[in-house]
Amino acid sequence: MRSVNSTLRLVRSFVKRGGRTTAAQSKALEDLWPAFGVDSGTQTIEPDVLFGRLAPLTLEIGFGDGEALIHRAMNEPDRDFLGIEVHPPGVGHCLMLAEAQGLKNLKVMRQDAVEVLKQRLPDACLDEVLIWFPDPWHKKRHFKRRLLQEEFASLVASRLSSTGRLRFGTDWQPYAEHALQVLSEHASYRNASPDGTYVTRPSDRLLTKFERRGLRLGHGVWDLEFIRI
Ligand SMILES: C[S@@+](CC[C@H](N)C(=O)[O-])C[C@H]1O[C@@H](n2cnc3c(N)ncnc32)[C@H](O)[C@@H]1O
Known part of the structure; x- marks a missing residue:
């Protein structure tokens, strides 16, 4: 197994995509960021300091418009949620929902999740990692962009607690089969x-x-x- 610090992330799992940021989303990105946002950077995040308490922490990578993340955070007040997304309209939408629900257990980041995992989150700090419908990268020449690879699985394992879980969902069967194979063969996980x-x-x-x-x-x-x- 290769080290988690080797070649991972010479290739990113996302490209800047289009899509207009609405005026309301832009306003949310500006006004609500201080309450819910974690600034980009390299400094370590201490979840207990960030949330002001010690609670099981769920990380959702690529939360899109954030609706599923908000739903979990609303329904599980005893758990903390950290969402990462690089698409500004989605982040803006999520911030508006977080504000409307008055959530205290949600923080949001706009940074490559791989960088966050590698550089910013301490070992064993996560109880759960969610990856719902990641970009499937259909073409063979783009397979290297798929988020779920052996090295990424190692990186996630290092940040999961001893009983933590990685949950993954996709509508693209070849990606599902690839992820099943990677995780089944990985020594740090059981199905x-x-x-x-x-x-x-x-x-x-x-x-x-x-x-x-x-x-x-x-x-x-x-x-x-x-x-x-
Ligand atoms: C296909 S969309 C799915 C969004 C959402 N989970 C859903 O099911 O509707 C994948 C999302 O993951 C985000 N993404 C991909 N790679 C990422 C990364 N390395 N860090 C943060 N977000 C990422 C993309 O910006 C995109 O919004």
């Missing part, structure tokens, strides 16, 4: 699925925007849950 394949769709996930899109296109949905060992 939560009784048959060693996929788990049933989690009831705590609000239907996400990209999940809805996949269903509209007639795609299936594949969910994985792997427990740190």
Whole structure:
């Protein structure tokens, strides 16, 4: 297994995509950032200092419009949530929802999640990592952009607590098969699925925007849950 500090992130899992940031989203990005935002940078984040308490911490990577993240944070006040997304309209949308719900257990970052994991989060600080409908990167020449690779799985494992979980959902079967293989072969995880394949769709996930899109296109949905060992 390669070290988590080697070649990881010469290639990013996202490209700047279009999509207009509405006036309301721009305003939220400006006005609500001090309450919910964690500035980009390299300094270590201490979750207990950030949230002002010690609670199980969920990290959602690539939260999109943030609706599923907000849903979890509203329904689980005893848990803290850190969301990472690089697409400004989505971050703005999420901030507006967080403000409307008066959430105290949610913080948001606009930075490459791989950088955050590598440089900013301490070992074993996460109880749960969520990756819902990551960019599938359909073309073979783009497979290297897929977030879930062996090295990334090692990086996540190092930041998960001894009983932490990595949960992953996709509507793209080849990516599901790739992720299942990577995680099944990884020494730091065991599959939560009784048959060693996929788990049933989690009831705590609000239907996400990209999940809805996949269903509209007639795609299936594949969910994985792997427990740190
Ligand atoms: C296909 S969208 C899915 C969004 C949402 N989870 C959903 O299901 O609707 C993937 C999102 O992940 C974000 N993303 C991809 N790589 C990322 C990274 N390394 N760090 C932060 N966000 C990332 C993209 O900006 C994009 O919004």
